[in-house]
Amino acid sequence: MKPTTPFKNPGAVRDTSPPRQQPDIKPDLIAESEAVNIQEQVQQLHDEQQQLIDDPSHLQDSQTDAGNIEQEYKDAVEAAVADKETQAENLENRLESLIDKQEAVLQQMMSRQPGFLALPGQKAKWQSQVQQQQSLLSRLQNRLETVKEIHDGMGLHGPRIHELATAKVRHDKPELAEGWDEMRAAQRAHENLMRKQAKEQKEKLQREQAPSLSKGNGLSLTRTIT
Incomplete structure (x- = not known):
């Protein structure tokens, strides 16, 4: 009688083999x-930095x-x-x-850094x-x-x-900017006119007060002499 050969499961052999290692990713x-x-x-x-400086966007003017x-x-x-x-x-x-x-x-x-033994x-x-x-x-x-x-x-x-x-x-918004410039120019012109008028009014008052001051000084001098 022939001896019985034990049955070997091929899958068991594969399962007992060492697992395949994943290749390391080099740093x-x-x-x-x-x-x-x-x-x-x-x-x-x-x-984006150029956009911050230049910003060439175009918006509709209102x-x-x-x-x-x-x-x-x-x-x-x-x-x-x-x-x-x-x-x-x-x-x-x-x-x-x-x-x-x-x-x-x-x-x-x-x-x-490569060591001393590394290739040039x-x-x-x-x-x-x-x-x-x-x-x-x-x-x-x-x-x-x-x-x-x-x-x-x-x-x-x-x-x-x-x-x-x-x-x-x-x-x-060039139209808005133009309107702003015109408004500011008108404001400056008005301020200059007001300053000019105030200066002229002050000079007028000084001229009107000058004769009165001269007359008052003359009377004081006369009283002193007498």
């Missing part, structure tokens, strides 16, 4: 991917009543200032976030990557300073952001 690849993502966001922020020009102009400038401040704050927050990420990427690359090509590649990331970090920091200067800086006639907002209103 260099993560850092490079993050750097590319940051560069794309930098370009987007650059476009028909304005002469009696409401001053209030409408002031309201338009205040709204533009609020819009510019919001843009500047958003840019500052996003740039600060990107700077933090870029510093982390740069630190990770610096920690993986590896060292040169690492140095080039580090220089690129340092340059990107410097660009982000410079743009943050530019946005802060716009947000908090002073111009020739007042806060920088107020000047930009005023320029935006004058660009978007």
